[in-house]
Amino acid sequence: MAPRGGASPTGVRGTPIVSLPPFEAVVVEHGPVVLRVCRAVVGPHDADDVWSETFLAALGAYPRLAPDSNVRGWLATIAHRKGIDWIRSRNRAPLAVARVPDHPGPTAEPALRDDALWRAVAALPTKQRGAVLYHYVADLPYAEVGQLIGSSEAAARRAASDGLRTLRSTVNRERP
Template sequence: MQPFDRVVTEHGAVVLRVCRAVLGGHADAEDAWSETFLSALVAYPRLGPRADVRAWLVTIAHRKALDAIRARGRRALPVDEVPERISDLGVPGSDDPDLWRAVAALPERQRLAVAYRYLGGLPYAEVAAIVGGTPEAVRRAAADGVASLRRSMGADPPGGAPGPAASPSPAASASAPAAAPTSDAARGGRP
């Protein structure tokens, strides 16, 4: 079993990305990250040698994020001055507030599926075990979430990417002249 500090170094960024995707705000996500590793430190000596450490940590992070969501209702009023931000642990996209707002705006099931599958790197079966449902339902939620993120970030226009395979709108079809047949069969010849 590797030393716990190596576990934190190896999986810290993944856990933080998952916490941010579920919780949105930096302070809540960083608190959940800390709570995740404090709980993991206590339980780590009892972890089996064949355990999937990343899946185990993401599961703990999921529970800590849910605890943070429940605690929001019991939280004191915000202060006038915001404290200085702590390190991002080299998290890709961490300096893009629009991306994190878009992730936070996803419906909960899509947000969790995207967080655990793409940020946490878990297989669909493990994500389904964490959030409930089937791997197929999680796969669909993750795909819908990614599509929504692409649209909101301007990567795909609404309705999907245009291209040669895209069918014209009904209005355009009604006003466009019919295309001439081009195949041999359409001209009366043999295929």
């Protein structure tokens, strides 16, 4: 019998052999990392909205995700796209972190207080910012980082390295 083209392997009762875990597990495992990516793309103030759009879109598409997919990379891709959409819809540059108040109130979350660093991240050239985010924040390997930012693996590695060097010098300059 000829193999059925494109069909996924199925068990004796026709259920997939490899199946997707409950979406709750995806939120718990990857939610914090995706939030950091969102904060870095659109700034801490709009990150919650972009995170919510990212996970709502992911929830909608989840049943069609191949069970052996890199879920973190898939989420980072959606967050990247949603962040870009968000910036375009606001018709402003990705320097959204400029809206961060100079003196965060006592209720501000600790992760939001490092304004100098995240302002420097937002100021990086697009590919360097993406490479730093997806490799150092989202833990993706350079091959996948390259796919996200439209570069080769080697170029993604260089971009992450250049981006980190820029961050260091910028941050050190702001905090002598």
